[in-house]
Amino acid sequence: MSDAEAAIDERIKETSGLRRALIRPELGAIVGTIAVFAFFIIFAGDSGMFNAQGILNWSTVSAQFMIIAVGACMLMIAGEFDLSVGSMIGFAGMSIALISVTLQWPVWVAILLTFAICIAIGALNGIIVVRTGLPSFIVTLAFLFILRGFTIFFPQLIERRTIIGGISDVAVGDWLAPVFGGKILGGLFVWLADLGLVDVFERGTRAGGPVVDGIPMLIIWALALVAVAHVLLTRTRFGNWVFAAGGDAQAALYVGVPVNRVKILMFMFTAFCACVFATCQVMEFGSAGADRGLLKEFEAIIAVVIGGALLTGGYGSVIGAALGALIFGVVQQGLFFAGVESSLFRVFLGVILLFAVILNTYIRRIITGER
Amino acid sequence: MSSFDHNPIVAMQGIEKHFGPVIALNGVSFDVRPGECHCLLGDNGAGKSTFIKTMSGVHKPTRGEILFEGKRMDFASPRDAMEAGIATVYQDLAMIPLMSVTRNFWMGREPVRRVGPFNFIDFNHANDVTMEEMRKMGINLRSPDQAVGTLSGGERQTVAIARAVHFGAKVLILDEPTSALGVRQTANVLSTIDKVRKTGIGIVFITHNVRHAMAVGDRFTVLNRGKTLGTAQSGQITPEELQDLMAGGQEMVELEGSLCGTV
Numbered sequence: 001m002s003d004a005e006a007a008i009d010e011r012i013k014e015t016s017g018l019r020r021a022l023i024r025p026e027l028g029a030i031v032g033t034i035a036v037f038a039f040f041i042i043f044a045g046d047s048g049m050f051n052a053q054g055i056l057n058w059s060t061v062s063a064q065f066m067i068i069a070v071g072a073c074m075l076m077i078a079g080e081f082d083l084s085v086g087s088m089i090g091f092a093g094m095s096i097a098l099i100s101v102t103l104q105w106p107v108w109v110a111i112l113l114t115f116a117i118c119i120a121i122g123a124l125n126g127i128i129v130v131r132t133g134l135p136s137f138i139v140t141l142a143f144l145f146i147l148r149g150f151t152i153f154f155p156q157l158i159e160r161r162t163i164i165g166g167i168s169d170v171a172v173g174d175w176l177a178p179v180f181g182g183k184i185l186g187g188l189f190v191w192l193a194d195l196g197l198v199d200v201f202e203r204g205t206r207a208g209g210p211v212v213d214g215i216p217m218l219i220i221w222a223l224a225l226v227a228v229a230h231v232l233l234t235r236t237r238f239g240n241w242v243f244a245a246g247g248d249a250q251a252a253l254y255v256g257v258p259v260n261r262v263k264i265l266m267f268m269f270t271a272f273c274a275c276v277f278a279t280c281q282v283m284e285f286g287s288a289g290a291d292r293g294l295l296k297e298f299e300a301i302i303a304v305v306i307g308g309a310l311l312t313g314g315y316g317s318v319i320g321a322a323l324g325a326l327i328f329g330v331v332q333q334g335l336f337f338a339g340v341e342s343s344l345f346r347v348f349l350g351v352i353l354l355f356a357v358i359l360n361t362y363i364r365r366i367i368t369g370e371r
Numbered sequence: 372m373s374s375f376d377h378n379p380i381v382a383m384q385g386i387e388k389h390f391g392p393v394i395a396l397n398g399v400s401f402d403v404r405p406g407e408c409h410c411l412l413g414d415n416g417a418g419k420s421t422f423i424k425t426m427s428g429v430h431k432p433t434r435g436e437i438l439f440e441g442k443r444m445d446f447a448s449p450r451d452a453m454e455a456g457i458a459t460v461y462q463d464l465a466m467i468p469l470m471s472v473t474r475n476f477w478m479g480r481e482p483v484r485r486v487g488p489f490n491f492i493d494f495n496h497a498n499d500v501t502m503e504e505m506r507k508m509g510i511n512l513r514s515p516d517q518a519v520g521t522l523s524g525g526e527r528q529t530v531a532i533a534r535a536v537h538f539g540a541k542v543l544i545l546d547e548p549t550s551a552l553g554v555r556q557t558a559n560v561l562s563t564i565d566k567v568r569k570t571g572i573g574i575v576f577i578t579h580n581v582r583h584a585m586a587v588g589d590r591f592t593v594l595n596r597g598k599t600l601g602t603a604q605s606g607q608i609t610p611e612e613l614q615d616l617m618a619g620g621q622e623m624v625e626l627e628g629s630l631c632g633t634v
Contacts, residue, residue: 237481237492241479247467248468252478253449310469367518
């Protein structure tokens with residue numbers, strides 16, 4: 001290709017491989033992940049944070065963040081926000097509890113019905129946003145209050161309290177409940193314990209059993225959602241439409257991308273993720289509380305922004321968001337292991353959010369060649 | 372002119388468009404033949420934008436008819452017009468800067484490869500075609516992954532034009548493609564127009580710059596206050612006459628006098 005070589009613009013500097021590697025959405029999150037792990041290995045390495053139990057502990061917390069971050073990430077890339085995620089988590093959990101415990105319907109019916117209701121509310125969010133052209137910030141802020149209000153109102157009206165327990169009892173023998181609240185690979189940990197790689201309980205009812213008795217389905221859901229969303233976003237036609245819808249809706253419309261459908265579907269996906277989170281939580285705790293999920297929408301958005309997504313849409317990465325969630329989980333639990341006051345976690349959130357946004361703005365300038 | 376041997380691809384006859392009490396277009400007739408560049412000139416507010424939006428299916432005409440290859444057409448949406456073979460490249464809305472050239476090029480028509488039950492974008496094919504089409508237009512991309520935001524304004528227009536040509540446009544409507552560009556970039560876009568015309572595609576070139584129009588136009592139609600003031604062929608009209616027609620004549624002569632004839 002000699003003609004190609006001749007045509008290379010002499011004013012464009014050779015970009016180094018390093019610089020090109022820097023220009024990717026996940027960069028900040030990758031650096032952050034390494035830094036956070038290095039920090040806690042140094043300061044909390046001998047506190048039990050990195051033995052089997054400790055790893056399971058922060059992995060579970062990270063997985064929770066991850067599930068809602070995946071939904072928020074896809075939606076943000078499509079150019080919209082959902083501030084009702086936290087309220088949706090409370091609402092979904094309460095819905096499962098009321099249907100299964102109060103109405104005495106089978107748990108699997110409660111779960112499926114709740115998913116249907118939540119996804120329908122997600123669709124409603126999306127339809128209102130695309131039909132009215134209002135910012136999704138305002139529309140979903142309204143739903144933040146509407147859903148939270150109902151979550152407190154219904155259990156008080158029906159049961160005269162705001163925490164409903166007893167879900168573990170009605171879930172016994174249900175076929176769908178273990179998909180959210182169960183654990184898998186229990187045999188693997190028994191085997192690892194036999195090899196001496198995992199500690200065993202020395203006393204109590206479970207003496208002799210491994211301290212980690214399986215991987216919670218919560219973690220499996222998180223990893224599966226990340227994998228599916230990543231492939232969908234980067235490898236498929238629909239993923240290209242998600243980028244296009246958030247990058248410039250008008251330009252996308254002109255070439256025939258069904259922008260409104262894409263956005264509504266992403267609102268539904270976010271609601272689905274919130275519902276997965278809620279179901280796992282309810283199955284784990286055996287109860288639903290009206291205050292569950294408070295502030296989760298902001299934690300999801302922060303994880304997504306740390307992961308390199310732009311608040312303005314059209315750019316971001318699911319892997320980045322997942323790493324952002326991992327950073328959250330590790331820091332939140334790591335501060336506990338390191339014996340640091342846990343309220344400092346919020347300080348950390350604010351500081352890292354600020355750094356992430358500044359870094360993202362810089363990266364975007366490089367990508368788009370703005371000066 | 373060889374293009375006059377052909378019948379028009381698109382003929383717009385007596386188009387009127389009313390927005391409530393406002394008459395934006397009041398009887399505009401215009402046609403494009405294969406392989407010609409037909410320039411549509413007019414000052415701001417003359418009705419150029421409304422007219423091309425009617426042609427590309429965004430607006431439905433209040434009166435008048437659109438003939439596409441001799442047959443009467445009613446475009447219900449831009450998608451309909453696009454499928455018939457009318458592609459429009461809008462000045463600012465052609466590309467999404469944060470997305471790669473390949474992703475922009477194929478946006479809405481991504482090529483897919485089936486793997487089991489799933490369809491994935493065939494990026495190898497998409498990248499190869501994008502590089503090849505851009506090379507034909509005289510642009511050597513560093514990489515098909517580079518974001519459109521790193522390209523110059525002229526190059527972005529060229530990607531949009533290459534995209535339209537690749538997807539089989541018979542008529543290409545260019546909405547002021549040169550108005551925001553520098554001298555060198557303008558020359559590149561004009562030469563792209565020339566290349567595309569030679570492949571037999573009919574081009575509608577909207578501009579208010581007479582010199583850009585003269586450089587590539589085969590015919591010139593001037594729009595003023597929602598009406599066509601007439602169509603002239605290349606060589607039958609001088610730039611000064613075009614300029615006068617666009618501005619509505621008299622006042623311009625006085626203005627030009629005070630500006631020493633440089634406008």
